[in-house]
Amino acid sequence: MLSKLFLLFENIALFSVIFLQLKPTIADSNNIIIRCIDEEREALLTFKQSLVDEHGVLSSWGREDDKRDCCKWRGVHCSNTTGHVKVLNLRTSDYDFARRKFLKGTISPALLKLYDLRHLDLSNNDFGGSPVPEFIGSLSKLRYLSLSCGGPLELPRKFRNHSRLEYLNLENSCLFSVGSLEWLSRLSSLRHLDPSYINLAKSSDWFQVVAKLHSLKSLVLCSCALPPVNPSFIWHFNLSTSIETLDLSDNNLPSSSVYPWLFNLSRNILYLNLGSNSLRGSIPEAFQHMVSLKSLHLCDSELEGGIPKFFGNMCSLQKLGLSQNKLSGQFSQIIQNLSCGCVVNSLEGLYLGWNNFTGPIPHLGGFSSLEALSLEVNRLNGTIGTSLSQLSKLEFLSLDGNSFTGVISETFFSNMSNLQMLFLADNSLALKLSHNWVPLFQLKWLSLASCKMGPHFPKWLQTQNQLVHLDISNVGITDIIPDWFWDLSSKLSYLNLSNNHIKGRLPDLSLRFDGTRIGGTSIDINSNHFEGSIPPLPSNSPFLNLSKNKFSGSMGFLNNIRTLNLHNNRLTGELPSSLRNCSQLRVLDLGKNAFFGEIPTWIGESLQNLIVLSLKSNKLHANIPYQLCHLGLIQVLDLSFNIISGKIPKCFNNFSAMTYERCSNPTIGFGKCIFVSPGTVYYYKYLNNLLLTWKGSENEYKSTLGLVRCLDLSSNKLDGAIPEEIMDLVGLIALNLSRNNLTGPITPKIGELTSLDFLDLSRNLFSGSIPSSLSQLSGLGVLDLSYNNLSGKIPLGTQLQSFNASVYAGNLELCGLPLANKCPNEESTPSPGTDDYSDALEDEDD
Template sequence: MGSKFCELLTMLVTWFSFLKDLLIPSNRFSSWVADEACCKWSGVGCQNRTGHVLTLDLRYNSSEVVQGQLRESLLGLPYLRYIDLSLIDFKQMPIPEFIGSLSKLKYLNLSNANLKGTVPDHLGNLSSLQSLDLSGNSFSLKANNLDWLSCLSSLEVLDLGGVDLSSAVNWLDAINIFNSPISNWLVESSHTLRYLSLTRCQFHGSIPDAFVNFTLLAVLDFSYNNLHGSIPHNFGNMTSLVVFDLAFNSLEGSVPAILGLIQELQHIKHSPLRELHLSYNKLNGSLERILPQLSELVVLEVASNSLQGLITEVHLRKFSSLRALDLSKTELILNAGSNWIPSFQLETLGLQSCHMGPKFPQWLQNQKKVLKMDISCASISDTTPNWFWDVSLSMKHLNLAHNKLRGRLPDLSPTASLLTLDLSYNLFSGTLPHYPLKMESPVLAGNAFSGPISPICDLLNVNNALRRLDLSENALSGSLPNCRTYGQNMVFWIWDITCCPAKIPDSIGHLVHLKVWTLAENNFHGDVPNSLRN
């Protein structure tokens, strides 16, 4: 019996072609040798007594690309319980209907597999299925209806992220219709479903009240759709929620009222909620009264809503687990004392357009693990302290634009991790700094940097990572440098040289990826270089 399955698996491996990186040889299927027991092959799991193949875990996460096809020969493995073919490139083939014949399947993962077409109703035949993941297929999958879900009464995990549900006519409305297939599925699955992700599914409508019955649901993700109306106030019944994501919709209402969910959860001694994503909606109100009830959160994101009010260190003192905070594009005022040492260590901080000034926030000195920070347009008018540049060494993205920050910019360590740096429209002065070797986008426009422009080639540190450079609206002088070997990946290059006559260097024509080159209000003279004419 076992040899029969091994023969089928030997056929299976021929369906995949490898586009190999010459420097990184593939070993993903090196254990798939015909004279070896197939149950010992990597990614294959068998039942010990019978030798039946129960598991195929062929997910591929590598710099190499694996391409393949799904063929009916797979039906020769009728005892399969678990199939993971994620991250394999199926070259935009449709999900075959025969998958629905693998009746013993409990786990099916076809995510990020470059599949295309209509999700077959035949998946509804997989009545034992507990986990289904069709996400990440480049918005190429669509579902004309979701009635087939009503047959999956054991489903615990459902991820349809990126599947186009716009043709699943009124499926959200159908949820509220008594005895409709979808409403029946919700009633049944409310006792089993733990993970539901319908992000980027292009559906619209309001959130049905029926979802409040999902008392076991740990993850609810409806982000990046066109949901409108308010969030049902009785979401407080969902007492198992760990991740709650409704970001990038058009939801309305008062934040305190919407977070009645949290008010309910506070009665649970140990609320499991750890991530709250409500950014980019049309919510309003104040966070002052509700913040103490969110102190167990790891992620709090409410950016780009009509939020107002004052937040002090008192509101944040118990947030010891917080790792991501985004209050950007709100009218919130963040007023923390100079002696405040937060109990949290943030990895992501977004406070764009929040009022933080006029003093530079001293509490940032304690934040040693930040990877991304945006405190632009934050009404800060102060000298940037030297310690801040030490803190920035661990960051990958830093935005201080549109404040009134003063001081000389130090040379940034060549080993710093910064990829993007935006210091535009401040009051920084002095000569241009050295950049980290990995820097992709330094934006220094609208400051008071001075001195000759000619050393720019040396400052670039032979930096082939550089893609955008904006030095406009400064007091730089001299001729444009002839940096033939630098900036080969440059896409955007913006500066103005207004004080001195200059020629356009011939090397500009060698920036083969350059799409935008702005030389505003210049005093250039001479001929256009031959390299640009070609």
């Protein structure tokens, strides 16, 4: 009986977190300490020799007298009765993995001598892309295997017959040669399976295989590119009804591949994630039969209509995620439907952001368990004071991007002592908080952009010493930054003080921010009145926007920088050579300063990841170096308003990103995930912005910057002809070569730039006729050919005749519509819209 209890205890402990905390040795009944077996200790040391341990992860492993008991080594756990090694857990934490503090090398077959090994976890390490060794399949007692994030892997054939395995995690392991998954069906004891982020597009039998795993309780197939399931044969399989956790998110599966078999599993499902698929139509009534459901995520799909009333009767439901759909309706009606049932007592997280809900927020005091409320980017309005102030358990509140109005006082927060994340940006709210207010909460994330809270710097922030993200941009502050504020900065990963009227100088920021923080600290202080030299900056910052201030001097080393914006300051000298080491730069904007000298060749040689480069409005001279042609990813190149001379390089056709006619991503930016609670992630994206001169005025591009393909060389001293190679850039949206000394005819190949919306060739020395191919650019919205030496008849076509005559002014030998002067041998000049004009167009086509 006692041996059975021991066996039961070991089986339970094997699959629990508690098991990993058990002490490795205990005394037996004769007070004899059970130590590890010599052969297994030597096997572990041989295994260690096959690894590269740059960070001392296995420093406790050794042969010295005080280290001989391998059961006390890090990650090793032994049987309390036999001394055999039962667990080897060398998983690298996500924190250390991000810092690249992990094991490398190969997996030694010495592990075969661990005869009683039940649990092997080598996750978040790097074994050089080598296949999983064949011997893994010979560890016959193995029950738990985790190789997630281990780099490219290939499973051994023997492993495929390992029928005792109960837990298999291959998440993020880029398996080679993944085709049929039939081998998985032989792992009949599997209770947990997670091959997430492995491409299973060629595994057309995935559904049939899953249907044969009758012991499964947890199935995670996130981002696997799963092929759709044919609904016609779903009913031929007896599906496991034991599944409690199912994650099919981010597979672009249609409703017909999900709903028919999913609802057969309904009564036992606890956690269900179908987000980021192609679910369409209204939310099916069949979800109401999932009586045990605790968490449901249907985010990022095409769902329409309202939220069904049956959710109000789902008494176990704790988290409901419906964000990023096309759901609509009065929000007050939705809350009324939910309030009428038992879900009002259980619901902890309500995620409805990025939909089309309308109206004010009704009183939510009945939702006493609510910890997270996400309503951002809807069409909600009204005031928010009394409706939310009674939610005492609230930790996460996001109301960004609605039309809320009114004043928020400290009374609103009087019951929110648990609040950690607060997003109120982009509404018409005013914060009226007393000077000496001390909040009950400690925030980690705070976004109040475009709320009214100036003119003084908010003193209550001094109490918030846990802040990781702070955005108080465009809030009307005209103050200087108090010294105490910089004491908060060491934990910040994002700081946005932009679009205020903050004055003064900055301290040494390299000393204020944590230079070892994963991902660095992103800083945006553009459009203020900071002055003096640019201080030393955090070397690990990925994003710095210091534009539209009064800075002078230069900067230090920024090895991790991806976006650097110093537009519109008082910077002078040659372009700082320290930037040549910033190989990860994507966006570099140094426009509207006083930089002089030549454009350095190292920009093209060292910064080949650049997407945006703006050097406009400086004092740069000499030729454009041909090395710029190495910028194959460049989408925006702006060298306008300098003193650059010489010819346009012919190799500009190497700008391959400008040869794509379409772009799927409208933004250029980077994102961060906020882990609200286990299983709940909130994604926050920071967008790059750029000032571009477009259609006669300077505008800021942010949410659509990724769609722009722009080449602007205007207002320089360039000469020679336009290289025909530029006509290969068929993705160009804007081409501005105006105010130079360019000569020769306009090449007929200009008609190949079919994406052009903006074309300015004015104030050059172009000669000859306007090519008829120009009339074929049907999308052309802005055209300027004025003040050149063009001659002949303007080609007939509704496009060219639709522009104002000023587009052609200063070309004395041009004739024809829309100019008033007639071409030779023309008896009259028909007006647009007349029959004669239509006939003229037909003649031109002939």
